[in-house]
Every structure is written in C-alpha cells, then in structure tokens.
Amino acid sequence: MKNALLILAVLCLFQPNLWAQEEENTPSNSTAPSPWFMGTGLGVVVPSQDWNPNYSLGGGGLLFVGHQFNSQMALQLDLTPIFYTGGGDSLCDGRTFLNLRYSMPSKGYITYFLLGPGYDFQFNNVTGYNTATLAGDVGLGAQFDLHPGEHLFFEARYDLLFYNNITQQDIPIFFGLMEDL
Numbered sequence: 146m147k148n149a150l151l152i153l154a155v156l157c158l159f160q161p162n163l164w165a166q167e168e169e170n171t172p173s174n175s176t177a178p179s180p181w182f183m184g185t186g187l188g189v190v191v192p193s194q195d196w197n198p199n200y201s202l203g204g205g206g207l208l209f210v211g212h213q214f215n216s217q218m219a220l221q222l223d224l225t226p227i228f229y230t231g232g233g234d235s236l237c238d239g240r241t242f243l244n245l246r247y248s249m250p251s252k253g254y255i256t257y258f259l260l261g262p263g264y265d266f267q268f269n270n271v272t273g274y275n276t277a278t279l280a281g282d283v284g285l286g287a288q289f290d291l292h293p294g295e296h297l298f299f300e301a302r303y304d305l306l307f308y309n310n311i312t313q314q315d316i317p318i319f320f321g322l323m324e325d326l
Contacts, residue, residue: 178294179325180214181210181213182323182324182325183208183324184209184296184323185206185207185208186298186320187204187205187207187319187320188318188319189317189318190204190227192313194312194314196229196315197234197236199231199233199234200230200234203228203315204227205226207223207224207317208223208225211246217248218245218248219248220243220244221261222242222243224239225241225317226238227240227317234269234272236268239266240265240280241263242261242262242281242282245260247260254288254290255287255288256287257286257288257300258283258285259285260282261281261282262280263279263280263281263282263304265277265278265279265306276308278306278308279307280305281307284303285302286301295322295325296322296324297322297323298319299319301318302317302318304317
C-alpha cells in the first residue's frame, strides 16, 4: 500500500508539467497582445503666461490609460493633478485631456507626439475661488523599453487653458512608467 502511494505521488509530481506543456501548444490558448496600456508619472510644471507671479514652479502627477489602434496611432485619456504654491497662496489644478498619440517606433525606444482637447478645474485653497474651462495640449515624448510590455517615458507638454479674458499657458514635464495591459 505504501509503495502504491509513493508511486502515485511521484506520478502526480511529474504529470502536471506534461499537461501544462500540452495546453500551451494548443491554438485556443494563444492570445494576441492587448491594445490597451496605462501609465503613471510625476513631474514639474513651469508657468509660462498669465499665472500668479508667486507661482514660479508647480508639481504634479499624470495618470493615463489608452488604446493602441496600430503601431503608430493611439487614443489616450490623461488625468493630471497639478499643485502650485507661493506667497501664502495655493492652487490645485485638475486637468483631463483626450489625446491623439502618434508614435514613431525605433529599436528600443519610441518617439511620440500628443495633441488633444481637455478640461481644466482650478481650486484656490485660500480664497475659495473655483473655476473651470476648456483646455488643449500638445506634447512630445520618448518611451524606452525596460522589459517586454514595460516602458519608461519622459515627455514635455504645452498646455493652454482658455479662460474668459486670459489664456493661461504652462509647460508640464513628466517622467514615469507605462505598462501594456
């Protein structure tokens, strides 16, 4: 009885590897890579026109998800919280953009352009003044392959915020990680 259990245990240890190899070779288990991607990053924001002079530099983040249509074109939804502080005043600036992403693949890296409309929400922490407006951005970035499906990116953008009597402009610069889903 003990010999039979020992033989059964040895067979069970070696048999799953054979089953797994057989299943991997079946056509029903082969899948194409997903066209979806997502990423997150951090960066600095340099105000360039029509900002409070106390705000010399801002900090922010970037969270995005996108769908790759082919090797060059993708649609990307960005969420960007940006924080300015200076002179006893603080401003939280939340932006969302729907960007068209045009990529130029090369070996080991990708150069890409971003262009799209968006919306901006500003919340002033001291005065309680809140406002929102349409926005737009254009950007240039580079993406470097770390591992298959994992990339490091660095990008700079030019954001335009279309308020009633002024057009605020700034330059966000981000770096971070992007994953193919």
